[in-house]
Amino acid sequence: MTQTRMTDPTRAETTTEMSPLAPDPGALAADEPGWLADLRRAGLSVYRARGLPTVKVEAWKYTNLAGLKKIPFVLDDGSLPAAAGRGALALALADAHEITLVNGRPVAVPDSLPAGVRVVSLAHLLETEPAAVEPHLGRLADLSDAPMGSLNAALMADGVVIQVDAGVALDRPLHLVTVTAAPDQARHMHPRHLVILGEGADATLVESRVTAAGAAETLSNAVTEIRLEARARLRHLRFVNPGPDAVDLDLTEAVLAEQAHYEAFGLTLGGRLVRNESRVRLRGSGADARLHGAYGLRAGQHADTTLIVDHAVPDTTSDQLYKGVVDEGGKGVFQGKVIVRRDAQRSDGNQLHKALLLSRNAEVYTKPELEIYADDVKCSHGATAGEMDMDQLFYLMARGLAEADARALLVEAFLDDVVESVPEGPVRDAFLSAVRAWQAGRHAVTWEGSA
Amino acid sequence: MALLDIKDLHATVEDDTKAILKGISLTIKPGEVHAVMGPNGAGKSTLSNVIAGRPGYTVTGGSITYDGQDLLAMEADERARAGVFLAFQYPVEIPGVATATFLKTALNARRKANGEPEIEALDFMKMMKANAKRLGVPDDMLKRPVNVGFSGGEKKRAEVLQMAMLEPRLCVLDETDSGLDIDALKVVADGVNALRTPERGMLVITHYQRLLNYIVPDVVHVLAGGRIVKSGDRTLAEELEAKGYGAFTEATAA
Ligand SMILES: Nc1ncnc2c1ncn2[C@@H]1O[C@H](COP(=O)(O)OP(=O)(O)OP(=O)(O)O)[C@@H](O)[C@H]1O
Numbered sequence: 001m002t003q004t005r006m007t008d009p010t011r012a013e014t015t016t017e018m019s020p021l022a023p024d025p026g027a028l029a030a031d032e033p034g035w036l037a038d039l040r041r042a043g044l045s046v047y048r049a050r051g052l053p054t055v056k057v058e059a060w061k062y063t064n065l066a067g068l069k070k071i072p073f074v075l076d077d078g079s080l081p082a083a084a085g086r087g088a089l090a091l092a093l094a095d096a097h098e099i100t101l102v103n104g105r106p107v108a109v110p111d112s113l114p115a116g117v118r119v120v121s122l123a124h125l126l127e128t129e130p131a132a133v134e135p136h137l138g139r140l141a142d143l144s145d146a147p148m149g150s151l152n153a154a155l156m157a158d159g160v161v162i163q164v165d166a167g168v169a170l171d172r173p174l175h176l177v178t179v180t181a182a183p184d185q186a187r188h189m190h191p192r193h194l195v196i197l198g199e200g201a202d203a204t205l206v207e208s209r210v211t212a213a214g215a216a217e218t219l220s221n222a223v224t225e226i227r228l229e230a231r232a233r234l235r236h237l238r239f240v241n242p243g244p245d246a247v248d249l250d251l252t253e254a255v256l257a258e259q260a261h262y263e264a265f266g267l268t269l270g271g272r273l274v275r276n277e278s279r280v281r282l283r284g285s286g287a288d289a290r291l292h293g294a295y296g297l298r299a300g301q302h303a304d305t306t307l308i309v310d311h312a313v314p315d316t317t318s319d320q321l322y323k324g325v326v327d328e329g330g331k332g333v334f335q336g337k338v339i340v341r342r343d344a345q346r347s348d349g350n351q352l353h354k355a356l357l358l359s360r361n362a363e364v365y366t367k368p369e370l371e372i373y374a375d376d377v378k379c380s381h382g383a384t385a386g387e388m389d390m391d392q393l394f395y396l397m398a399r400g401l402a403e404a405d406a407r408a409l410l411v412e413a414f415l416d417d418v419v420e421s422v423p424e425g426p427v428r429d430a431f432l433s434a435v436r437a438w439q440a441g442r443h444a445v446t447w448e449g450s451a
Numbered sequence: 452m453a454l455l456d457i458k459d460l461h462a463t464v465e466d467d468t469k470a471i472l473k474g475i476s477l478t479i480k481p482g483e484v485h486a487v488m489g490p491n492g493a494g495k496s497t498l499s500n501v502i503a504g505r506p507g508y509t510v511t512g513g514s515i516t517y518d519g520q521d522l523l524a525m526e527a528d529e530r531a532r533a534g535v536f537l538a539f540q541y542p543v544e545i546p547g548v549a550t551a552t553f554l555k556t557a558l559n560a561r562r563k564a565n566g567e568p569e570i571e572a573l574d575f576m577k578m579m580k581a582n583a584k585r586l587g588v589p590d591d592m593l594k595r596p597v598n599v600g601f602s603g604g605e606k607k608r609a610e611v612l613q614m615a616m617l618e619p620r621l622c623v624l625d626e627t628d629s630g631l632d633i634d635a636l637k638v639v640a641d642g643v644n645a646l647r648t649p650e651r652g653m654l655v656i657t658h659y660q661r662l663l664n665y666i667v668p669d670v671v672h673v674l675a676g677g678r679i680v681k682s683g684d685r686t687l688a689e690e691l692e693a694k695g696y697g698a699f700t701e702a703t704a705a
Pocket residue numbers: 464471489490491492493494495496497498507540
């Protein structure tokens with residue numbers, strides 16, 4: 001198999017040093033509308049100026065992307081057959097509208113959707129109806145400080161656009177199964193999604209991020225822009241479970257109008273290097289964001305959760321709650337920021353991160369930040385990181401549970417506690433069984449490892 | 452054969468040379484109920500923890516034989532599966548684990564050790580509901596995480612519920628009466644009495660003679676300063692209530 005890079009070696013010198021993965025400006029897609037070309041050029045210039053983020057950049061202090069330079073990635077060209085398929089590791093949701101994407105490109109979209117709901121390929125829409133995309137794409141997310149998000153703007157090729165008209169409530173969840181695949185050589189891809197909910201619309205969007213079997217290294221660098229109009233409600237439930245050679249970077253920016261609700265839950269169990277960055281702008285009074293999640297990491301896994309909630313106007317509420325279990329050799333990062341602008345009085349913002357470290361060689365870095373410029377606010381934050389509670393362990397053993405089973409039960413209980421904030425139903429059940437499976441696998445690995 | 456035979460037991464807290472148990476001997480035969488009374492800090496909970504196998508203590512001398520086996524050689528979970536049950540003085544909260552699930556897991560661990568199949572879901576529900584009803588434990592408590600948000604008295608009832616479900620051979624109750632209101636005390640005592648059988652033995656730790664009016668002991672021991680300073684029949688409890696511990700502890704003060 002050839003590992004040749006598709007770049008001119010003389011140019012590779014400079015780009016690989018500072019900003020690998022970046023194309024030559026001249027290589028950006030031609031024959032596109034001017035606004036899109038501008039968007040790409042702007043993205044590319046931010047990325048080139050900032051380069052691949054290093055640990056010297058505050059926002060990337062604990063997540064090092066330097067290792068990416070050594071991997072001979074080629075840009076995914078959409079040539080993989082749809083059969084690269086649905087990852088077996090995706091959530092099993094029988095009753096959902098399922099959309100499968102391979103390397104960020106939709107390959108199967110639901111054929112029957114309720115009236116007022118549209119799910120289409122971004123590439124298709126850009127070709128046939130660019131005016132429908134123009135008001136949103138690149139306008140919701142401010143990526144000027146985000147090198148990877150900017151690289152996405154430069155290189156995005158496809159993704160999904162989801163639109164739910166005002167007053168429409170989706171009957172079943174939309175399930176985005178995003179499969180990364182690289183059967184031949186390491187690939188990088190830059191999926192771009194748009195989610196627009198009209199006034200009073202209501203939807204549940206589930207994502208399973210998985211990897212096709214036998215893939216070489218994959219780098220997925222996704223950006224999702226979400227707009228929730230007044231009183232819209234979106235439950236955004238994500239299962240991040242890519243393969244052991246997957247680097248999965250995601251930046252989601254949600255803008256909420258008055259009384260809109262964004263209820264996000266992320267469960268990360270897979271991947272080598274994962275970053276889930278969510279930025280939520282509360283722009284209308286009564287807007288409310290709930291960013292909850294859980295992660296479980298084993299040896300060789302790094303997962304970064306970076307949350308920013310911006311209370312821009314008065315009477316807005318937010319709640320960040322994450323719990324993580326880190327085993328020997330795993331590394332968890334939680335950076336949570338709450339901004340309350342000067343006139344955003346009566347804002348209520350809470351943040352809590354709890355980590356359970358299962359070994360002395362497990363690492364967790366927590367960086368809580370409160371930036372509060374208003375005076376009449378209620379904000380709280382807390383963080384704990386510790387080992388298993390010996391009193392709890394003894395209590396279970398005193399009732400006859402073998403030590404390994406007692407530990408497993410406590411690990412599950414620790415995560416279930418936050419998974420149970422997902423509304424009751426099939427998605428919550430699927431999350432709970434994913435946690436079980438992860439725990440069982442962790443146990444098996446530990447056991448084999450010590451044998 | 453004795454159910455529990457403790458001989459000249461000495462124990463310290465780990466990382467500390469200070470002796471807490473200084474030569475405890477006591478023998479419980481099947482069918483017997485022994486009460487242990489004694490001042491705060493005497494070593495009663497230490498004794499029950501050492502019997503249950505809680506880490507953090509070092510046995511520096513003596514032995515504990517349970518049903519012919521060397522109890523000190525067994526891990527806490529093995530002891531539990533062999534039929535030793537400790538009702539905790541301070542039951543531990545376990546967020547995220549529903550009480551019913553926990554009970555079932557514990558019951559099945561015990562059954563598996565005995566070579567029995569897992570309990571049928573329906574049989575389990577029936578058994579749990581019957582026991583809960585008898586002990587005045589409301590159904591919604593069974594759905595809640597183990598001990599989380601339970602009141603002091605509710606925690607003690609839940610301990611006895613666990614005991615009733617697991618049907619141990621040796622029940623150690625560490626101040627199960629503290630925190631119970633007068634009516635609850637009677638309900639819980641009835642629950643404990645229902646478990647009195649010719650095969651089962653009990654070690655009941657308490658500060659109050661009142662409990663012993665309901666759970667009538669065969670033997671009462673006074674534990675003070677890490678030693679059993681006096682043993683007698685149930686009238687000893689009444690004597691203690693009348694005279695206090697002073698009369699017993701002064702006689703043995705080192
Ligand atoms: N982990 C520990 N570290 C240090 N000292 C301890 C520890 N556990 C027990 N002790 C000491 O051992 C002594 C006996 O404690 P224990 O809890 O057994 O008393 P008790 O008889 O149960 O008292 P109470 O009636 O108050 O429950 C006390 O002086 C106590 O402070």
